[in-house]
Amino acid sequence: MNEHTLDILRTCSLVILLAPLAGAVLAGALGRPLLRGATHWIVILGVAGAVAGAFVVLFTLHGTETGPTTAALALYQWIATGAGTWFAVEVLIDPLTAIMLVTVTGISLLVVIYSRDYMREHHHPQRGYERFFAFLGLFVFSMCALVLSGNFLLLYLGWEAVGLCSYLLIGFYYQRPAAAAAAKKAFLVNRVGDFGFGLGVLLIYLTFGTLQYGSVFDMVAAGVTGAGDPLPTARVTAIALLLLCGACGKSAQLPLHVWLPDAMEGPSPVSALIHAATMVTAGVYMVARCGAIFTASPLAMTIVAVLGAATALFAATIALTQTDLKRILAYSTISQLGYMFLGLGVFAADTAIFHLYTHAFFKALLFLAAGSVMHALGGIIDVRQFGGLRRLLPWTFILFVVGAAALAGVPLLSGFFSKDEIIHHAFEQHWLLGLLGLVTAVLTAFYSGRMVFLAFFGPPRVPEGVHPHESGHWMLLPMGVLAAGAVAAGYVGVHAFDQPFHRFLHPVFASTFAAHAHGQFAVAHGGLWAQYGLLIVSGALALLGIAAAWFAYVAQPWLPATLKAVFVGAHQTLWHKYYVDELYGAVIVRPLRRIGRFCVDTDDSVVDGLLWLITAVPRGLAFTFRALHGGVLQSYAVTMVVGLTIMVLLVLAL
């Protein structure tokens, strides 16, 4: 890569980082006193700058067919380790970065545009309008920093910074206690994950003496530590599992998934952007980025795959019974992220990233469409309170259906290709993983259909006093773009078109995931059945799931209630999300608070009591001597006389 290209990339990375940041700072500083209802423009401009930068990066990398496609650029020195070495603020740009950047900034721009209308009531900006856009801008900056980072420390910075933005935006309606609690929960659960992640970063430094991606991955590949000793597999496994801990927090995988459904207390654009399309995929990105570390440990890879498959199934079952449209989508997100982890775990990182990319389109679309419903119904989103919106909100209906179909895996839409590919690779690794993937696919199709049928079919039913109205252009247009993506974005990864997406990514994973995969590219050369058999099966299963949903919720509407009554135990378990929140409350939160009270009591009684005992010695002595200092002149005189007598006697005796 020549100097000129590097210059372009350096400039781009600065633009990508600084444009949204500038937008956020200006929105925060000038929003309230000056810009007010026009604050969105400054953030839109900032994010648009980042989008432009991201596309330039993409095309620059795509253009350099020859030579390495990785550029590492140091911007400035940040923290000294004391060994004369510094951790730099540096960026690493490779095809994976480019794809993440384009996805993140692109979806961000659409969501920011959508928010312009969503954050208004009766054409007046909501309270906190400026704050909202400032936070969005800050998020885009943080997410780009996460993706661009060239070492683990900066990754950690981006990691925590997106968590902060998530906290601030979930708690945007801070006067609602539920929102404030959800924000805190999100931050804390992520902190638990980051505890592992941070320890992993420290262990990396301890092992390799550096935190720079390139050096660390090279040493892992060579199987040596920083001191030149052979690298024990146990150490690599430990590092991988600690990093995975962070990924579980951010990407809401078992057992740290509990924050994401609650995060739906945030405004819908936030759910779409942060809690569906971008931030929650950071864990997937990180595992893919650290492929060298993960693939060096078979145990870690197995855990990733099993965890992903289990989470996918687990969350999909919960989604079956929920009635809050956004929460169904949240569980669906957890489930889809599970698919991505499954993909990573079966050495198909390019496929996992492909699913990340298609998922960003259709899930963002679904959330925005759900937001459109909420906007129309004055904030109500529980499907028990409304139905039959098909005629009332025709555009929203169409867009939602497109998103749901892509999620369900209806053939020839984007979600279909990426999900099928993951299941395919899972079968290559182990039939059980593949089977779990297929079962989840059926469930996904079922709950996708259920959402659509409950919300949009049947007789029109809206809460009293609400007059639904279709959303304006500012909201519909971004959704339209996303819908186009949900339909067509998958074709860049289709075998029939020679998978340009995968080929672009190939250099990143060539020596890690791809080197370990069984028959990564065998698919293209296999027989007709190997190539299309699974495609047909999963497509059929998706349609079957939707048909079942139609049967249960449209054709025979009495069925769900009956099932609920018959399988009351199972329904209750799913309705209460397997009681995980309750478990954590009883096992972790309350005992810790009890210990805290105990600590305070100890402070007040034991520690102070001991000190009181120690001081009791001088105090006791003082008490004894106090009798001598009663202020009675006669006793002083007596003491004096006695003392003098004794002294005189002593002197005489000696």
Place this chain on the structure above:
Amino acid sequence: MTEWILTLVIFSPLVGALLLWLPPRGYEHALRRGALLSTLATLLLTLAAVFAFARQQAAGVTTENGYRLTCHVPWLTAAGPERIDVGYRLGVDGISLALLTLTSFLMPLVVWGSFSGIRVREREYYFLLLLLQVAMAGAFCATDLLLFYVFFEFTLVPLYFLIGIWGGPRKRAAANKFFIFTVAGSVFLFAGVLYLAWFAWKTTGTLTLNLAALTDLGRNGALPLTVQRWLFLAFAAGFAIKVPLFPVHTWLPLAHTEAPTAGSVVLAGVLLKLGTYGFCRLSIPILPDASFELAPVVAVLSIIGIIYAALAAWVQDDVKKLVAYSSVSHLGFCMLGLFSLKVAGISGAVLYMINHGLSTGALFLVVGCMYERYHTRDVHRLGGLARRMPWLAFFLVFFTLSSIGLPGLNGFVGEFLVLLGTATSATTIDGLPAGPLGYGWVIPAALGIILGAVYMLWMCQRVLFGPLREPPDTPDTSAGLTTDLTRREIAVLAPIALACLWLGVYPRPVLNAVEPAIVQNIAGIELRQAQRPEACHLPDATSVATMFPPHPRSTPPPAAGIAAGESLVMTGGSAHVP
């Protein structure tokens, strides 16, 4: 001029304090402004000192034990075979300069922040605050142990009165507890100082309290391990209470809760640092073997403190007490970093001192702003204040984030370096001999980071978010306040916020200044550990000096030759120095 700049910095507040007695009664506003001007003048002088320090460093001026801007006025001296050398010695290295700057930076803000809160006996109040500043600055600049001890102890007096006169309902009890605890520790500290001086006199023939000379003694192994152990315990008694380290921390929550806002800010921001600074300046360089040996003990206490105080903070109803307990938890990190005995860990600890001073100090200021309006700090009686006081909410959230170590703000850099130093302590990855701690120590400490977020965010949620909840007849704006923060209050908090941001994004200048001082500080440890196999008996200093030259990156102590000579004589059994 550079010789006297530190003296000027230390005693300029005294001038201000005396001038405060000029305005007649009824001119309180002149009084307040005068105090503010005095602290600002000191800040300017401090900046001049920083500038002069940087110039000397750039010019490569040779130093005595890393101290620059030194000043020496002999005080108790006697020549002859039994020399006495106690003097007025000042000097700063990167560590003390950083803390001095922190002090001078916080004081104007503290004074300005008191304008509305203090309504009685203002003259005495500002007088005591300025006296306190003299003592704090003096303690950081003193390089003679006697002088250090005098300043160190003198900090107690003004603060005792500040808590006892302008404090909350239980101010008497708090002031007494604070005073007795710290004095009890200081007695041991003083005994240690005297014993050290006596031992130095016995071995070298000079009764000196010169820090540089004593450091050389420790570095060259002139102090036997048993002596070092006793001295370490004596010093630790004094400093651990000040830090405060578990289990002698119980005075702190009470003192903080009852102290006036300014008292809490100075206490958390600067005075606690005297404890960690003491460990850093006295224990580690003078007693390298004992420090190394006892580091695990200190680390265990630090880690217990981190978790214990964090859990205790979580169940507090009083916001101020919560922040006070958080201080105990944070200082545990600081101690852990110090006793990793690695450059990264100690750099982290020094940064942690500064960061804690900024963010916890600011948190106390914010809580003070809240208290002035609501006359309560009970989380059950307050809620949803973000709607009423957006500026307060902004600052509270900002400093909370700084306090829980969000990357990009100051807290993270210190925390990360502390943990990095601890994790790599047992290795030679940074080219230094292995330290006493290791990766296993990081795990429980890192749990404290989770808990830190737990209690701080819990507090924010209770106070700022949810539906509005305030006691009747509040907010009280009778003292010339507004519902949200006044411009004065914003102007007090904003510089701290900017400093937090700066140290988070670009801590390089501070790290650059601090690192040589740390290398100098742990040179003794390096030297002593490098010859550990034969560590049991009293080592021969020359062999150490020749076989194990100081670490290449550390500037060789200019007095090394003399010091080696002295100890050579000492090992020969003679107390005569030519």
